[in-house]
Amino acid sequence: MSFTLPELPYSKDALAPHISVQTLEFHHGKHHNTYVVNLNKLIQGTDLASESLETIIQKSAGVPDKSGIFNNAAQVWNHTFYWNCMKPGGGGKPSGPVSEKINQDLGGYEKFVEEFKNAGLTQFGSGWAWLVLKGGKLEVMKTLNADTPLAHGIKPLLTMDVWEHAYYLDYQNRRPDYIDTFISSLINWEFVNSGLS
Incomplete structure (x- = not known):
C-alpha cells in the first residue's frame, strides 16, 4: 500500500493570523508531502510495504539501516497528528x-x-x-x-x-x-x- 498526504482538517486560512496560508502551503503542501513521497519510495518492494504507518515506525525505530524509513514515517505520522492538535479559535484552558x-x-x-x-x-x-x-x-x-x-x-x-x-x-x-x-x-x-x- 502507498501512503497519501492527508487533507488538513480545516481550510488553509482557518488558523490565520496565528499561522498563515503561506506557512500551511509550505509546511503541509511541501514538507509533509515530501515525507509521504520519500516514505513510499523507501518502503516500495520491502517487507514494510503493506504495513500500517504505526507498524513501520515501530519496526524501523532504532534500526540503523532503516533510519531513513523511520525518519520519513515518523514525520508523516507526527505532522498528521500535529494538524489535528490545532483548530481555529482553540487554545486556552481545557475542559473535560x-x-x-x-x-x-x-x-x-x-x-x-x-x-x-x-x-x-x-x-x-x-x-x-x-x-x-x-x-x-x-x-x-x-x-x-x-x-x-x-x-x-x-x-x-x-x-x-x-x-x-x-x-x-x-x-x-x-x-x-x-x-x-x-x-x-x-x-x-x-x-x-x-x-x-
Missing part, C-alpha cells in the same frame, strides 16, 4: 477529562503551560514538544528531529512542532512567540480529550 488529568498529574493548567513551553523552548534544533499518557499519567516530553513517543510505547495526546519550518515564515526566529500563540490560540482540546477516551 484532560483538565482533570492536568490538575491531578501536572499540578494545574499553569504548571502544564510552564512545562510545555519549556519543552518547546529547550528543544535544541529541530523537534517536538508533547503531552503524553505514560503509565496512566500525563507527562510533558520533547523529542529530537523525527522521533515520536510512539517509538517508545508512549501514547501521544498533543504535540507542537518546533522545527523552524513550522513557524519561520510567520514568526522568523521568535520561537517563544509561536509557542505562546500555539498554547493561547491554537490547541484543539477536544482532540486531546478524544485521545483520553
Whole structure:
C-alpha cells in the first residue's frame, strides 16, 4: 500500500493570523508531502510495504539501516497528528477529562503551560514538544528531529512542532512567540480529550 498526504482538517486560512496560508502551503503542501513521497519510495518492494504507518515506525525505530524509513514515517505520522492538535479559535484552558488529568498529574493548567513551553523552548534544533499518557499519567516530553513517543510505547495526546519550518515564515526566529500563540490560540482540546477516551 502507498501512503497519501492527508487533507488538513480545516481550510488553509482557518488558523490565520496565528499561522498563515503561506506557512500551511509550505509546511503541509511541501514538507509533509515530501515525507509521504520519500516514505513510499523507501518502503516500495520491502517487507514494510503493506504495513500500517504505526507498524513501520515501530519496526524501523532504532534500526540503523532503516533510519531513513523511520525518519520519513515518523514525520508523516507526527505532522498528521500535529494538524489535528490545532483548530481555529482553540487554545486556552481545557475542559473535560484532560483538565482533570492536568490538575491531578501536572499540578494545574499553569504548571502544564510552564512545562510545555519549556519543552518547546529547550528543544535544541529541530523537534517536538508533547503531552503524553505514560503509565496512566500525563507527562510533558520533547523529542529530537523525527522521533515520536510512539517509538517508545508512549501514547501521544498533543504535540507542537518546533522545527523552524513550522513557524519561520510567520514568526522568523521568535520561537517563544509561536509557542505562546500555539498554547493561547491554537490547541484543539477536544482532540486531546478524544485521545483520553
